[in-house]
Amino acid sequence: MHIVCKRDALLKNVSIVQKAVSIRGSLPILSNILLEAKNSTLRVMATDLEIGIEASFEATVQEEGTITFPSKYLLEIIRRLPAAEVELYVEKGSQVHIKADKAHFTMSGLPADDFPLLPEIKEGQKLKIQRGVLQTLIEETSFSCSKDEITRPELAGILLILTPGKIQAVATDGSRLALREVEAETEVEGRLEILIPGRSLEELLRILEMDGENEVEVTLGNNQVEFRLPQRKLITRKIQSRFVNWEVVIPTQFEQTYLVDTKRFQESLDRCMLLARLVNNRIQITSQGASVLLQAVVPEVGEVREELEWSQGSGSLSEGFNVRYLLEGIHNIKTEYSYLAFAGKERPLVLRPSDEKGYLYLVMPLRS
Numbered sequence: 001m002h003i004v005c006k007r008d009a010l011l012k013n014v015s016i017v018q019k020a021v022s023i024r025g026s027l028p029i030l031s032n033i034l035l036e037a038k039n040s041t042l043r044v045m046a047t048d049l050e051i052g053i054e055a056s057f058e059a060t061v062q063e064e065g066t067i068t069f070p071s072k073y074l075l076e077i078i079r080r081l082p083a084a085e086v087e088l089y090v091e092k093g094s095q096v097h098i099k100a101d102k103a104h105f106t107m108s109g110l111p112a113d114d115f116p117l118l119p120e121i122k123e124g125q126k127l128k129i130q131r132g133v134l135q136t137l138i139e140e141t142s143f144s145c146s147k148d149e150i151t152r153p154e155l156a157g158i159l160l161i162l163t164p165g166k167i168q169a170v171a172t173d174g175s176r177l178a179l180r181e182v183e184a185e186t187e188v189e190g191r192l193e194i195l196i197p198g199r200s201l202e203e204l205l206r207i208l209e210m211d212g213e214n215e216v217e218v219t220l221g222n223n224q225v226e227f228r229l230p231q232r233k234l235i236t237r238k239i240q241s242r243f244v245n246w247e248v249v250i251p252t253q254f255e256q257t258y259l260v261d262t263k264r265f266q267e268s269l270d271r272c273m274l275l276a277r278l279v280n281n282r283i284q285i286t287s288q289g290a291s292v293l294l295q296a297v298v299p300e301v302g303e304v305r306e307e308l309e310w311s312q313g314s315g316s317l318s319e320g321f322n323v324r325y326l327l328e329g330i331h332n333i334k335t336e337y338s339y340l341a342f343a344g345k346e347r348p349l350v351l352r353p354s355d356e357k358g359y360l361y362l363v364m365p366l367r368s
Contacts, residue, residue: 001065002089003037005057007100010086011078013044013055016210016232019203021071022048027114032068034115035088037061045118046071051200052118053207054233063089066112069096077105118235121221125192129167129216131208133184137169138205140180140332140359145198146173154241158201162192170246171198176325177249177362178332195243196225200236207232250362251343251350256287256317258310259354262338266330268306269323272296275304276323282366283326286318296323317342320366321349329361 014033022030025048034045042059045052067090078086081100089097090109098105138158146155152174161168168181186192204227208216211229219226226235272283276296286293290310297303319342329351330338337354351361 001035001037001067002063002087003042003059003061004085004087005042005059007078007081007083007086009057009059010042010088011075012210013042013057014075014078016055016207017044017046017053018071018075019206020046020048020051020053025049029068029110029114030116031071032110032115033071033074034066034068034112036066036112038064045115047116047118049116050197051203051234051236053203054118056231065090067094067096067109068112068115069107069109073107077107118233119224121219121224121226121235124219124221124226127162127187127218127220129186129218130184131211131214131216133167133182134216135205135208136182137167137180138201141169141171141178142198142202142205143328144171144173144176144178144361149197149199152241153239154195154243156198157195157239157243158198159243159246160194160196162186162188162194163190164188170243172244172246172249175322175364176329177246178329179246179250179360179362181358192220193243194220194225195239195241197236197239200234204234207234249348250360251341251348253343254341254350255344257339257341258287258292259337260308260310260340262330262333262336265308265338265340266327268294268308269327269330271306272304273323273327275302281322281324282320283323284318284320288316317345319345319349320368321363322366325363326351329363332359332361 017033030048036043040061041056043056045054077098081103084101087099094109094111096107096109141158149156155173159170165183167184167186170179211232213229217228224235224237272294275298276283278298278301284295292308292310294306333353335353335355339352339354341350346365348362348364353359
């Protein structure tokens with residue numbers, strides 16, 4: 001194997017796939033990235049057997065071949081190379097040489113024979129989704145996923161619901177829930193639900209942000225889902241556990257509803273966060289009539305209080321909430337004003353844009 005390519009192209013594509021490298025896997029080969037030179041193209045690939053990412057780009061291929069290279073070294077080497085053409089070649093079976101200008105690394109790789117190739121979904125439903133639609137759905141829900149993939153795997157996923165003319169994304173970790181709805185051509189009849197690991201969709205988001213293509217081809221298999229762009233591919237397992245009955249969690253009636261200045265509310269929460277992070281992110285929201293008090297108290301350290309005037313609203317309440325959860329939700333509201341709706345004592349708070357119905361964010365109060 002012997003190729004010459006641009007350093008920036010190599011860095012970009014290795015950066016894309018390295019997120020799929022296995023960190024604690026039992027197979028040493030999964031800590032490597034596969035490099036395959038063929039037909040004027042260099043293909044790089046990584047997998048942890050749950051998610052696999054593949055990227056390809058143009059290169060001068062002087063000799064075709066494959067090799068795997070330790071991920072922890074490959075990315076750092078490329079980052080530190082001078083901005084020049086990179087020459088990469090293999091000698092003596094698996095000895096890899098990487099050269100750029102006067103820099104020359106010689107490292108040991110592993111033969112590609114034992115590297116698991118990404119599965120091909122030969123039979124499955126195919127869909128096309130606009131890149132911007134997928135970006136919006138993932139960006140505005142993925143932060144609400146649980147990071148615990150073992151205890152309740154369904155809470156570590158994002159549920160995509162496709163119906164004619166509409167796609168919904170729902171994510172919850174049990175303490176909060178994010179729902180985003182986008183009008184889009186879906187090419188489906190009836191209702192189609194897919195539960196995908198949030199980690200996989202966050203990696204897809206990174207790829208979408210780096211790729212200029214406007215359309216993503218999605219292939220649905222029995223156990224896996226593939227997202228394909230002309231020079232990128234991500235394949236991930238589906239979560240087979242049943243997602244929670246999320247619709248019953250969203251209140252239909254509220255005791256108090258307030259209209260607030262989105263930016264000012266966000267800034268106030270951010271100031272409260274300075275102390276609240278010392279007490280498990282807890283703040284107390286107390287309102288009476290048209291004013292509200294945000295408060296965080298840290299024993300033996302200090303207190304932060306800030307009073308806001310609601311633009312609209314009435315009633316009274318006093319509940320504790322996780323300020324980080326509130327900040328993450330309000331961050332996704334782009335309208336000048338937001339609605340805060342309280343369903344009652346020890347019941348959820350709902351945030352949504354004032355003049356746009358496609359987004360809803362729900363946070364459960366903290367126990368006293």
